[in-house]
Every structure is written in structure tokens, then in C-alpha cells.
Amino acid sequence: MSAYYWIGERLWLDAVNSEFMSDGQRTDGWRDPAALQEWLHETVKRHEEAESLRDFSLGNDGEVLLQEAKKLRAALRRACETAHREPTSQTVAPEAVEAVNAALKHRGVALQVERGEGGWQEREVGSGENSDALWLLARSAAHSWTHGELVRLKPCSNPNCILWFLDTSKNGTRRWCSMDACGNRHKVAAHHQRRKQSQGVGS
Numbered sequence: 453m454s455a456y457y458w459i460g461e462r463l464w465l466d467a468v469n470s471e472f473m474s475d476g477q478r479t480d481g482w483r484d485p486a487a488l489q490e491w492l493h494e495t496v497k498r499h500e501e502a503e504s505l506r507d508f509s510l511g512n513d514g515e516v517l518l519q520e521a522k523k524l525r526a527a528l529r530r531a532c533e534t535a536h537r538e539p540t541s542q543t544v545a546p547e548a549v550e551a552v553n554a555a556l557k558h559r560g561v562a563l564q565v566e567r568g569e570g571g572w573q574e575r576e577v578g579s580g581e582n583s584d585a586l587w588l589l590a591r592s593a594a595h596s597w598t599h600g601e602l603v604r605l606k607p608c609s610n611p612n613c614i615l616w617f618l619d620t621s622k623n624g625t626r627r628w629c630s631m632d633a634c635g636n637r638h639k640v641a642a643h644h645q646r647r648k649q650s651q652g653v654g655s
């Protein structure tokens with residue numbers, strides 16, 4: 453079991469989802485530098501593009517990275533909110549674009565070529581700098597935005613949930629962060645509502 457949500461379908465959305473509701477409280481999964489490092493290591497297992505973070509370790513300035521990562525995350529959440537307001541226009545708040553571009557400037561991840569078992573392959577290697585992590589999150593967002601994915605960006609339909617995801621379902625019908633967390637709860641509530649109505653109690 454992971455302590456985090458991995459339901460966004462994209463690295464940058466899973467970063468946004470490191471803030472979630474727990475027992476009715478808005479909770480920050482990146483509570484300290486160590487937690488952020490743990491989250492970053494978990495991204496390696498969840499997102500192929502984060503491979504270069506495999507050996508990532510926070511330097512002495514972990515607190516600085518934490519603050520920068522939180523700032524970027526806030527900008528990405530803002531991007532979700534603005535894009536969702538008018539999905540077809542694919543509008544993103546200017547400050548979010550600025551934050552992503554700022555993170556992309558500090559490129560520390562480099563491409564290398566190597567001979568693997570299956571032949572030649574490209575591999576991304578991090579510089580070991582803290583900015584590698586921010587760069588990867590920003591690139592994930594940039595990739596989504598430039599590939600027309602903003603039209604499929606959705607918040608979970610549970611009004612008490614703050615998670616976001618890219619709807620990759622064939623018919624664009626995904627509504628919930630997950631059936632377990634929110635979908636079933638909704639089904640149960642709707643069922644009780646119907647029962648109440650059919651029994652003529654409550655209104």
C-alpha cells in the first residue's frame with residue numbers, strides 16, 4: 453500500500469495529488485523533505501519518465517527543494533483549475549506557465565545512449581541536483597499541455613475530494629479518482645437516497 457495517490461495518469465497530476473483529503477482534512481503528503489524524497493522514489497515505480505530519479509537523494513538543501521516543489525505544485529493545481537473551467541480553450545493560468553518554464557530552464561537530466569540487452573537504447577541520467585525533480589514534473593506538465601491533454605483533465609466528481617486525473621478512458625466517462633475512494637461511496641449514498649425516497653421517508 454502506498455501512502456500516496458497514483459491515479460492521475462500523469463506524473464505532474466500525481467504531484468498535484470500529493471495533497472489530498474484525509475478524514476475530512478486537507479493533507480499534505482509532502483510534509484517534510486524526507487516525505488518528498490520518498491514520494492520521488494515512488495514515482496520511479498509509477499512513471500517510466502522518472503527513471504533518472506532512481507538514485508536521487510536530497511542534498512543539505514532539502515528544505516529549499518521542498519518549498520520550491522510546493523510552489524510548483526500549487527502552480528500546477530492552478531493550471532488544472534483554470535484549464536478545467538474552459539476545457540476546449542485549453543487555457544492555463546499565466547503564472548502556471550511561468551512556473552513550469554522556470555523549472556524547465558534548470559535542466560539537469562541528460563540523455564545518454566547505451567547498448568542494452570535489446571540493442572541500443574536511450575537513457576535519461578540525472579545530474580543529482582535537486583532541480584532534476586522539478587524539471588521532471590515540469591516536463592510532464594509541458595508534455596500534457598502540448599499534446600492536447602488539457603481537454604481531458606478532470607477533478608474527481610466527489611465535491612469533497614481534491615484529486616485530479618487525466619481521463620484516458622475510451623469514451624471519456626471516468627468520473628472518480630478511484631472507485632474505492634469515491635465512486636463506491638457515491639453509489640452507496642445514491643442507493644440510500646433512492647431507498648429513502650421509495651419508502652417515502654425524508655425529503
Ligand SMILES: [Zn+2]
Pocket residue numbers: 608609610613614615628629630633634
Ligand atoms: Zn475522489
